[in-house]
Amino acid sequence: MKKEEDKLIAKQQSVKKEAAAIDKKLEDKKSALSAVDADIASRQDELGRLEQVIKKKKEEPISLYSGQYIVGRDIAEGRYQATNIGDGSNFVVYSSSGDLKVNTILGGGNVGYGDYIFFAVEGDLIETSAQVKLIPVE
Structure with missing residues (x-):
């Protein structure tokens, strides 16, 4: 029983390490996603400014x-x-x-x-x- 308990404890520790590694990767991805979201927002603002520079009139070409x-x-x-x-x-x-x-x-x-x-x-x-x-x- 003791050997089986030791195996389960070892497996539990291994799973905890994997979970911690996955959590770290998830946090990294969230940070990267936040940076991408900020970049998109910045570029949308820039696009909005550029669209204000030249507006097509409603007149026909x-x-x-x-x-x-x-x-x-x-x-x-x-x-x-x-x-x-x-x-x-x-x-x-x-x-x-x-x-x-x-x-x-x-x-x-x-x-x-x-x-x-x-x-x-x-x-x-x-x-x-x-x-x-x-x-x-x-």
Whole structure:
């Protein structure tokens, strides 16, 4: 009986050690989870601030085909996000006095640099080499 009791006591001590190790791992995981939760909260705050920088207006986007457009006649004044439709396009904006305001390639990947946000004022000339979309933004 004594041997069996000693075996049970030894097994009990072994189980207690395993339980302690599991508790330690659980506490470590809880700490890691708290750090991840804090990181997520921080990034959500940052995302919220970034979303405040550029808000899409409720106005419908404007599709432009390749060509030239005059702000104030063809397109309303405002702030726009220009985005390509298709593979990409040269996108240029000149002021009413002929000064170059924007000269970029819309697109992604090997061609272009993505979208471009700009202010269009009356008299500006917008020139695009392919179809683009202007999304009104605040």
